[in-house]
Amino acid sequence: MKHAPHPQIVRRKEQGVATIAKEFTGFNGWLAVKITNGVATMWCAYAFAILALISLPEAIKAGTAALIAWIAQTFLQLVLLSIIMVGQKVAAQASDKQAEQTYKDAEALLEISNDVHKLLKINNDLTDQIHRILDKQRGADKAPRA
Numbered sequence: 001m002k003h004a005p006h007p008q009i010v011r012r013k014e015q016g017v018a019t020i021a022k023e024f025t026g027f028n029g030w031l032a033v034k035i036t037n038g039v040a041t042m043w044c045a046y047a048f049a050i051l052a053l054i055s056l057p058e059a060i061k062a063g064t065a066a067l068i069a070w071i072a073q074t075f076l077q078l079v080l081l082s083i084i085m086v087g088q089k090v091a092a093q094a095s096d097k098q099a100e101q102t103y104k105d106a107e108a109l110l111e112i113s114n115d116v117h118k119l120l121k122i123n124n125d126l127t128d129q130i131h132r133i134l135d136k137q138r139g140a141d142k143a144p145r146a
Contacts, residue, residue, distance in 0.1 A: 009110050017103035040085030048078035 038044065052075040059070030 017100045040089045045082035052078050
């Protein structure tokens with residue numbers, strides 16, 4: 001019996017590790033990732049903060065209600081959007097690193113399993129040879145002597 005590696009080993013080598021960057025498809029996915037990567041930066045958060053601060057004097061002049069609305073609807077939404085996206089990007093990168101390490105660990109385990117399978121095959125072949133030799137010796141011992 002010849003050893004054939006499990007088909008999953010071949011598939012895993014072809015596919016590689018699954019990462020978040022590989023998950024988008026088509027133009028819309030590509031564009032969404034580009035925009036997300038652009039907005040999900042602290043520089044974008046700083047730019048949004050400056051943009052929001054431009055309208056701060058008008059919000060102060062308009063009174064308390066307008067100032068609270070400016071804080072909630074303009075400043076927090078613009079600035080926090082980018083900051084939250086930066087946090088998600090960092091978390092996604094950490095997740096990708098963890099997935100890659102798990103992938104490498106699984107690859108190593110598959111190789112070890114494959115090696116064990118080969119060794120078991122060799123061991124079985126040697127055991128069969130030993131049994132054949134012993135059977136021949138037993139047959140020779142039982143043969144009548146002249």
